[in-house]
Amino acid sequence: MAESPEEVAVLVQRVVKDINNAFKRNPHIDEIGLIPCPEARYNRSPIILVENKLGVESWCVKFLLPYVHNKLVHFRQRKQWLNKEELIDITCTLLLLNPDFTTAWNVRKELILSGTLNSVKDLHLGKLALTKFPKSPETWIHRRWVLQRLMQENSMPALMTKGHLESAPMERIQQLVKEEMDVCCEAAGRYPSNYNAWSHRIWVLQNLANLNTKILLDELSSTKHWVSMHVSDHSGFHYRQFLLKSLIGRTGTDCTVRMHNQQAAQQAPSLPEDEQNDEAGAACMEEQWPDHPLLLKEEIELCTDLINTYPGHETLWCHRRHVFYLQHHLKNKFPHPSIWSAAADGTDGTLNNSHPGVAHGPVTQAMDIDGVIESNKQGYIQETKRLKRAPVQDPVSLEVEYRFINQVLSTCREAEQARFAGAYRKWLVSFLGQ
Numbered sequence: 182m183a184e185s186p187e188e189v190a191v192l193v194q195r196v197v198k199d200i201n202n203a204f205k206r207n208p209h210i211d212e213i214g215l216i217p218c219p220e221a222r223y224n225r226s227p228i229i230l231v232e233n234k235l236g237v238e239s240w241c242v243k244f245l246l247p248y249v250h251n252k253l254v255h256f257r258q259r260k261q262w263l264n265k266e267e268l269i270d271i272t273c274t275l276l277l278l279n280p281d282f283t284t285a286w287n288v289r290k291e292l293i294l295s296g297t298l299n300s301v302k303d304l305h306l307g308k309l310a311l312t313k314f315p316k317s318p319e320t321w322i323h324r325r326w327v328l329q330r331l332m333q334e335n336s337m338p339a340l341m342t343k344g345h346l347e348s349a350p351m352e353r354i355q356q357l358v359k360e361e362m363d364v365c366c367e368a369a370g371r372y373p374s375n376y377n378a379w380s381h382r383i384w385v386l387q388n389l390a391n392l393n394t395k396i397l398l399d400e401l402s403s404t405k406h407w408v409s410m411h412v413s414d415h416s417g418f419h420y421r422q423f424l425l426k427s428l429i430g431r432t433g434t435d436c437t438v439r440m441h442n443q444q445a446a447q448q449a450p451s452l453p454e455d456e457q458n459d460e461a462g463a464a465c466m467e468e469q470w471p472d473h474p475l476l477l478k479e480e481i482e483l484c485t486d487l488i489n490t491y492p493g494h495e496t497l498w499c500h501r502r503h504v505f506y507l508q509h510h511l512k513n514k515f516p517h518p519s520i521w522s523a524a525a526d527g528t529d530g531t532l533n534n535s536h537p538g539v540a541h542g543p544v545t546q547a548m549d550i551d552g553v554i555e556s557n558k559q560g561y562i563q564e565t566k567r568l569k570r571a572p573v574q575d576p577v578s579l580e581v582e583y584r585f586i587n588q589v590l591s592t593c594r595e596a597e598q599a600r601f602a603g604a605y606r607k608w609l610v611s612f613l614g615q
Contacts, residue, residue, distance in 0.1 A: 193248040196241055199228040201270045203235055212312045213277055215239045230249060235309075242278060249283070255286060265297045273306060278315040282309035290323070294328065299336075303327050311378075312389070315368035317454065317583055321381045328361075334612055337393040350374050356395060361385045366407065369417065379416045383423055392427050398471055405483065412491045418500040425480065429473055477508045493597040498605050505582065506612070582609060 204210060211233045218238040221227065237245075249271050255261040256268070264270065269292065272285040292298035307324045310317060351553075362385070368378040390396045401424045408417040415432035484501040491497070589602040 189244050189248065192241070196227060196245055197270050197274050198250065199226045200235075200237075202275075203230045205226055206230065207233065210235050213237070214313060215242065218503050237278075240297050245274065246278045247480050253282075253285060253288065257288070265292065269298060271592040273442065276306060276310055276320075277313070280307075282594060283319050286319055290326065293327070300327050300331050310365065310469070312367045312469055313372070314378050315371040316375050318377050322376050323379065324385060325388075326383075330607045332389075355390075355396065357383055358390050361389070362400070362403075369407070369414075373411075374416050376416050377552050379420045382420060386427070392431055394428065394431060394471070397424050397428050397431075401428075401476070402489050409483075409487060412487055412494045413496055415496045415499065418496055421480070422500070422507075425476065425504070428471065428476065429507065429511055461542050473511060474508070477504055477511070480504045481508075488589070488598075492593055493595045493601070495601055497595075498601040500606055502605060505609075509612075579609070579613070 202479060210230070214237075215237045216229060216236040218227070220240050221238070227241040229238070243333045252261065252263070253268075253271055253275060256263045272289050275282055289298060289303055293300050293303065304324065304327055304487060306328070307320045310320050314320065319482045362382060365378045365382040365385075369375045371376075378506070386392055386396065401421065403603040404417060404421060404424075408414070408421060411417055417453050420555075481501065481504055484497055484504065488494075488497045488501070583606070584604050586606045591598055593599055594604070
């Protein structure tokens, strides 16, 4: 094995060149990894390229990493000059071996700003680094910087459509979001509780997708299987909590604005004001927004199924607590009860606070029945009339929660499961008694 500085320099330069040539031969490399090999057994390159997988024999890392690291540090300290092509190759090799070296990412930022390096290549490099180091915080930070740069320089069409500029802007945005979601999902699967990946996923929704309702619903659907396969990973359930809160928050704000605009443009004086409010609220819910009570009900059903299937996981109970909290406060976002009535799915459980220590709700109001047309409702069309149903039905009723807790306590054999169920019941009493 070559040990002298001159021989090591020659060896490392050849390896760096081999890595660069591998990317030129196959630009679709999608994974990197180390091949366990204590020493060089053959007179061949330690860089192995099989299909779309790039492997580096482990024996050369102890020579390769210090060499490229020192060379880049000397360049930053102005002790050694490197041209732009050498900088690209050196930083690429270094980041594939150590993606948390901030200086290397900063050098590549400078290359991007100077127009020497394509931003899309850095997205691909970061994706490769995450296949080996899925939690690397510097890689995620640089990835967000590159995405912001792409949006600022209006390079997203070239990135998202791969030359097809005739695609609609929304479709291009959805494609870019999907690519980022795939990267995040793969990284989350490679490292447990990978909050860096899930935080980046939230950032993408906020900054690229602008919390688009359709994308939020798609994410809620697509992550259902993932959390079902990772019942102890709270990061995935935290992401679903963010999705639910975002859907509720956007609806509460935008729906109020829309109802205000509809009321201002209302041209039917014969329609009572309370009926106008009900019509505007129900139209907002039905035409533009999803059924939030139904979403929360389905999320509780998911928790129930997972708790029964995988007993003894505290993450599932914590998520159930958060969903019940969202359901309890959801109606504060909608001042008009008809929105909840129109969105309710007809379950017979209501939040009547029957548990000891819980205050009782308001008195039930009478039902407005179709058929009798009063003189002040001559312009009111029967097909568009909506019933004022009361009491408002909650998709996650308190009685159902207590029945579920009792069922778990009476059938479970795991001490941890019983402890979590008891803690959840105490939380319900404490929370609703405030």
